[in-house]
Amino acid sequence: MSYKRSSLMQERMAQNRKTILQSARELIAQGGFKDAQIQAIADRAGVSSGLVYRYFANKSQVLIEVLDDAIHVEVDILNHIAAGELTATEKLHKAVTTFVRRAMNSPQLAYSLMFEPVDPELEHGRFRSKQLIKQTMKEILAQGKTSGEFGFEDLNTAALCVVGAMTFVVIEPLNPSRNVMFDQSYKDYFVKQIADFCVNAVENKESSHLTK
Structure with missing residues (x-):
C-alpha cells in the first residue's frame, strides 16, 4: 500500500513539474522571458509559487x-x-x-x-x-x-x-x-x-x- 502511495506521489510530482514547464513555455511564446516570472508561471500552472520553488531553485x-x-x-x-x-x-x-x-x-x-x-x-x-x-x-x-x-x-x-x-x-x-x-x-x-x-x-x- 505504501508503495502504491509512493508511486502515485511520484506521478503527481512529475505531472506538476511538466505543467510548470509547459506554463513557462507558453508565457515565453506569448511575451518572451520577461513575462515568464515565477508568480506568472505558478498562476498559469494553477499552483503556488512555493510549489514552483520545490522543483526549481x-x-x-x-x-x-x-x-x-x-x-x-x-x-x-x-x-x-x-x-x-x-x-x-x-x-x-x-x-x-x-x-x-x-x-x-x-x-x-x-x-x-x-x-x-x-x-x-x-x-x-x-x-x-x-x-x-x-x-x-x-x-x-x-x-x-x-x-x-x-x-x-x-x-x-x-x-x-x-x-x-x-x-x-x-x-x-x-x-x-x-x-x-x-x-x-x-x-x-x-x-x-x-x-x-x-x-x-x-x-x-x-x-x-x-x-x-
Missing part, C-alpha cells in the same frame, strides 16, 4: 529546462533527417529548411530561446544547445565530404558557419520589436534562400561543375 533553472526541452526536440528532428536515405546535399537543405521554418512558425518563442538578452547561466545553456545542433550538422557535412558532394576544408568550421547562418540570420524577421507579419509566400522564399545559401557555401564546386 530559481527562474533561470525553469527557463534553462524549457530551453533544453525545446532544443532536444529540434535536435531529434535534425538527427532524423541526418539518418535518412537522402543525399548529403538534400539532407543539408532539408535540415536548414526545417529548422528555420519551425522558428518562423513560432517567432516569439524562437526569438526568446535564441536571442533575447538573458543572464549568463541561461546564455551558457544556449551555447550548449548550439553545440548539439552543430554535432548533427557535422554529421551531415561529413557524409557530404565523403561522398564528394561538399568541398570545404575544415569540418568543424564549416559546421559552425552553417549553424550561424541558420540561427542568426533569423534575428531580423523574428525580432518582435519590429512588429512585422510575414505571409506564407515570404516565409517560403526566405527559408529557401537560407537553405540554398548553406548548400552553396559547402558545395564541391569542381564536382558540381563536372555534373552540369
